[in-house]
Amino acid sequence: MTSRSKNAVRSYETEIEKSREESNWKKAVELAQQLKARSPQHESLAHFLIGEGKLEAYLEECAPIKENVERAQRELSEARGYLTLATDEAGKKAGVALDSHLLLGKLNYACGAYDDALKHYKLAELNTLTEKELPVRSLRIVAESYAIKGLCLEQTALPGSTSRYKQAERESEMIRSFEVSSELSLLYLQRCARCAGATLEAALLRAPLLHIRAGRLHAAIDRYREMLTAVESVSTQALRLTLARQLAEVLMRGVTGQVYQAPRKVAAPSQLQGTLTRRREEYVSEGPWKPKKYAGINQFVPRNEYEEVLLLLLVGEAMAVRDAVLSQSGEFSAARDHSLQNAVAVADLLALAAVRWGQLALVIESLERAMKFSFGCAHIWRQRALATAAAARAAPAPPAPPLPGSAAWGASVRALGVCRRAAPLLRHDAALRLLAASTAYRAGWIEEGIELAEEALSIEEARGGVLLARCYLYCGIGRQSKAQKTNSRIEKEADNDTSLRMLLKSVELDDNDHLAFYHLALQYIHLGMLNEAMDATRACLRARSECGGGLRLAAALWGAACAGVRGRRALAAARLAHHHYPGAEWPLASLAALQLVWESGEAALATGKELLKLLNGADGEVDTEHTNGYAELDALSDSQHDDTHSNRDAASIRAESAGAYRVERALSEGASSQSQAQAAPRARPPLAEHRAHAWLLLADLCLRLGRVNAAAGCVSEAASLTPFSHLVFYTRGLVHAAGAEWPEARTCFQNALAIHPTHLDSIVQLGATYYSLGWLRLAERTLREAGALQPSRADTWRRLALVLAALGEPGAAADAAAAALALHPLLPLAAPPAAHLPL
Structure with a gap:
């Protein structure tokens, strides 16, 4: 590389080397000109240093891109002359000819002369350079030379008659140039705290992309891993974030199952030498041109693509949050926007990966950390609203509006609060308001949900959006739920009329929406229009044959008829619902009730026992998705099952239903706290309530079959799970009534009404x-x-x-x-x- 100066110019050499390492090119050129004037025998060295200084000074001002080619051709002529002078015989003797050819390749690349740049790299014999320790400046020159060579090979096209072998050889040479450049670049960045520059960053990111383009996915993944296992430095922090994000994208898009290959663990120095050490972490390097890599005995190695993707995104998210610009000053606007863009990209990928695998908590934590630097960022707030709403939907909820202070109630409050905060930032986002309305309906806040749904409707009506039908649907659901909630006949009739009008409009706008037909059928049932309800139910099942709500309505409507053919249809609908929702309880409950009427009591009892076995097989918690079976219907009026045991009142949610549920819960918790020291641990709600309902269903079946003693035993089992449920008192009253024990029956019915007055x-x-x-x-x-x-x-x-x-x-x-x-x-x-x- 560059020869050392003689003793007479040693002081100049020291100053020049310092200026080169600090990229102080103006001073380096001045010192080189003084060296030339004072020591004519070092003229070739001075020519090289002057040409280098003028070239680098220009490139610091103007990037080597196509838009600057003409300017480079004008302003780099002087630098070209000095570097060309340094390639003569005197330059070879002085040891600067090799470096001059490398810099001339860089100069020609900036001027758009890609073939000339490749010629200079060929004269420098770049491919045959010996791997040895290099000074920092020389390390950068060689790294940039390999990078530019690869970029020039990409820019120069081969003739159409070139053989495939030549094309493959050229592609292989191009990828090798980028790989060598990336390794030298990482080593350079580890040895100095300077920016990599556009050329080196392009080389670092280009090699894996070329592997992907050529169909070598595992080679691309290995290249990313090689770069990410390099020891981090101040200069590589932003680059590592980009590499981690890109590797996560590659793994999420193209790697699944057997295609995935776990990364290899880097051997620690103690393992390489066969000795033991207690040091937790060591750095290893495989050669003078290889960057140092992390190696440790306790190093974590992902076992599958899920672990690796989440690890990459969590590390990337930590780096993005760490590098975020918190200052709101105008001078930091560009840096703030750039850091926010990086954080948003990582957060979006983390949301895709984590939600796919049910890790909503990770998404919410990530978005909450992003709140400190994303003031007024509509996208972050929208993502957070979506995540909190999904978490509220996934939270285990009792079969009634959740109790204040419970986990489900807290999740709903949080989701609705975030949606409310995000709405002003997204003034024309109807989907966000529909999501908030759905959350409000599920939490039992009907009026607030109607308000949000009407806001969404006004937005979509103003612009004729694609969600107009769904807005009418949610407005209809809200009015439907409000009508079932109120006891005022005038308000009930008004809300029912509004709900029917909204639902009919929704069906008119989108005749393929099974949810709209389902709620329309439900509304017809509330109004007593059973023929119209049957037509709407058929339309719902035509749109989506496995719709749980549609199947349930079909079973109920056919089961209410007296004709035998319809009875068989009701049984078929219940069995089909059980096939689609094998983990849900309601298909078995409906099937048992229908079997009692249309088949036999023994068949109904067998189905009831199957239901109880299903609930007893649950491992301490209820699968809310399968328990409701049709939870996707977003229908408060049909998704709340506080009165599921009563086939009359189940579809008529009263204002006191939530209060009755709270009284039952308070009494049951009080009873359990008093007997906790003596009794075995009770099943966790809401599992205990579902088991109790199953026992009450069996009690119903036994009563219909005239087995009063068996029914009494079933009620006792239900009472041990929910001792103060109004349904337990109600069913116990039926048992006493079946035995003509009228005073005891009266007491039981009065106790049931004391808890649930309506x-x-x-x-x-x-x-x-x-x-x-x-x-x-x-x-x-x-x-x-x-x-x-x-x-x-x-x-x-x-x-x-x-x-x-x-x-x-x-x-x-x-x-x-x-x-x-x-x-x-x-x-x-x-x-x-x-x-x-x-x-």
Whole structure:
């Protein structure tokens, strides 16, 4: 490389070398000119130093890109002359000819003369350079020479008649140039704290991309790993972030299953030498042109692509957060935008990877760390809103609006708060508001959800967006839920009319949306329009045959008919639902109820036992996705199952439902805390509640089959799980009623109503119990209260007709009987008034 000066010019040499390493090219040129004037025998060395200084000074000002080619041709003529003078015989004797050829290759690349640049590298015999220790400046020159050679090979096209062998050889030479350059670049950056520059960074990033283009995916991955295992320095921090992100993208896009090959662990020096050491970390280097690499006994090595991707993205996210610019001053605007762009890119990749594997907590933590430097960044806030809403959706929730202070309630509050904060930053984002509305509906905040859905509707109406049908759907769901929540008949009718209008508009705009048809069918059921509900259910199943809500509605509507063919269809729908949702409980519950009517009691009992076995097989927690089966329906009015045991009231959520659930939970927790020292640990909610419902279903089946003692045992099992549930008291009252134990039945129904004052089945059965006890006026008042709560229930009017007839009021009894016939004309009026189950 560059020869040492004689003793007479040693001081100049020292100053020049210092200026070169510091990239102080103006001073280096001045010192070289003084050296030339003072020592003519060092003229070749001076020519090289002057040409080098002028070339590097220009390149610091103007990057070697195509837009600057003409300028480079004008302004680098002087540098070209000096470097050409240094390549003569005197330059060879002085030892600067090799470096001059390398710099002339760099100069010609800046001037767009790629073939001339390759000629100079050929004259310098770049491919045959001996690997040995080099000074820092010489190390950079050689690294840039290999990088420029690869870039020139990319820019110069081979003739069309060139053989494939020549083309492959040229491609191999190009990749090798980039690989050697990347190794020398990393070594250079480890030895000095300077910026790599555009040329070296291009070489570092280019080699793996060429491997990918050639179809050598594993070679590209190994190249990324080689660069990432190099010891980090101040100069490589930003580069390592880019490499980690690109490697994660490659692994996520192109590597799955058996294609993946785990990285090899770098052997520590103690392992290489066969000796033991207690040092936790060592650095190793495989040669004078190889960068130092991390090596340690306890070094973590990923075992599969999932671990490696998450490790890369978490490390990249830590580096992006560390390098973030926090200052809001205008002078740091460009740096702040650049750091934010890097952080956003890594956060988006982390979201893709982590959500795919169910690691929402990682995404939320990452986005929360990004909050400190992403003030006003709409994208970060939107991502955080999506992540928190997904976490709230995934949180285990009881079959009612979550209790304040519970994990599910906290997740919903958090998600809704983030959505509210993000909305002003995204004024025209209807999807974000629909997401917030869905979260509000699930948490039981119906009015707030309606407000958000209407905001989304106004946005989409203003611009005619593609989400207009879904906005009408969410507005209809909100009104549907509000109608089921209120007890005011005027408000209920108004909300029902609005909901029906919104849902019909949604179906009109998108006739392939199974959710819209499902909620339309549900609304028709609420309005008593069963034929229209059946048509909407068929449309829902045509749009999506495995829709759980559609299958459930089909089973219920067909099961309510009296024709045998429809009974078989109802059974088929329930079995199909169980096939699509094998881990859900509701298909088995529906199937058991239908089997009791259309098959046999033994078949129904067998299905009930299968349901109980399914719940008992759960390992301490409920799979909320399969438990609800149709949780994707986003329907508050059908996704809350506080009254699932009652086939009448399950579709009619009252305002007191949430309060009743809270009372039951408080009483049950109080009872469990008192008996905790004596009793075995109880099953964790909501698993205990689902098991209790399964036992209550078995009790129903046993009662219908006349097995009163077996039903009593099932109720006792349910009471041990949820001792203060209104459904337990209700079913126990049915057991007493089946045994004609009317005072005990009355007490049980009253206890159920004390917890859930509007549980309709308990009110009707209490009225029937009063009738059996001979308390006719109490029976009349209770049944009229039930009729006021739910006027469309036929058995309420049937029982009231019998009570009025016993009171000697034939006119009023006839009116009640006519109402019962109008609501359910096929139901016999002579059924026993105190039947142990609601019809």
